[in-house]
Amino acid sequence: MAAVTLTYDGTTLNHLEVVIPALQRAGLRATFFADPGSLLARAAAWREVALHGHEIGNGSLLGSALPDGRLPAWTPDMVEAEIRTTRHMIHELFGPQYDHALALPAGEPRCYNDVNYAPRLAPIYRCIRTGRAGFNRPQSTHSDLVACLHVQHSSAADVLRSLDHARDDGSWLVLAIGPVGESGGIDVALHNEILSWLIQNKGVVDVSSFAHRAASYAVSTGARLA
Template sequence: MEKHLPFMIQKTTLLLLLLATLTASAQSKELPWHNKKCAVVITYDDAIAQHLDNAIPVLDSLQLKATFYITANNTRSRIADWKKVAQSGHELGNHTLFHPCLGGEGREWVRPEYDLRTYSVQSVMDEISLANAFLEALDGKKERTFAFTCGDMTAGGVNFTDNLRKDFIAARAVRNEMHTIDKVDLFNIDCYVVNGENAAQMEQWVQQAIATHSLLVILFHGVEGGNGLNVKGKEHSAFLHYLKANEKDVWIAPMIDLAKFVRTYQAQQKQ
């Protein structure tokens, strides 16, 4: 028996190594987000001054990178500051020139000249293309992601989503949903809109994403003011600190990095 012991030990060691390899492989397939349990993209819409004053300092202090969907018309008084945002590693996404939305009942705040019901697909695409040129002048980049204004995808009653594909990596919508990497639609990416939630409530979204190995996109508008869809500054800060503390489980990235990663993963799965 003793003379066979070294062989038995060697065999057991090989079996343990094989088991470890198989386990690591299985975990890798289950955790596709850079081998983390979920992915989170932090986004801010409309180029509001409070983003510069109240959001950027917290993000930069934690070394977190976010995506700012820029409505170009709103940047006129602080263009140099938005250029610095790009230089510090945040993504500037396209959110049109003038933020047109579908008007009508319940949307009386939409100005007639910016009502997507009266736009053509060509006119909305012209506006989006000019916004891209403006953003390239700020950050020098040609690759970009887009966010539908008010989540609206039609102009003059015609869906223009397919027209975005040649100029954008991805486009974000506004439904409160999250999906696993294989189910993410890159030109209809869902997000959770923050409207008065506190840090604990937002943390529950992250916990759900971790439990389901999903993508969670967070959408902020006002940060301690600037928009009716608002989050208090202290809740915004507490939530970002929570994300930073959970980076071991959460991959936090700008939308363009996330979209490229998903695109590559989904293409590989089709091979």
């Protein structure tokens, strides 16, 4: 069965005030890749969001990367420490067994001296949304190598064509979305179009959280980001 996963970069007030109500009206569940500071600032609200079936994931690198995804001022040790610290915080907020995924910035996972930091993270997280663009095929996608479509870098027509392709091809499309109706994100009209498409295709397209879909749809970890 084809699948689409809605992922939002950040745990901002915009997501609480605009995105969560829209998802509730549509009856859809999504994944929010958390910024540690904004998550802690509104921890009670995000606990409530999680109780309604949304996933709170680790997005601690997203706000620090350059537009091409690199972290040139970070060493691999710094990257790993940041990921582990945020993982620990998420477990403290949502429980020690809380299942959640990790998201990497758009682009290639490179840090200081152009070192690939991804191999340091795969042993920590079995489900990873990478910065690579594309569709994911059942039983040929590794759960720590999941591709996505960064919606803010795509036209509305391209996003809708990608949704149609995933449905017709039986693949898994992960949408990466920032704020909605604010600078640096997508407009409310496109967001509503995406939700309307998902509602119309509920019978043929599965919509679930990232970690849940990766665990059930993809091959478990084994391959590592190169």
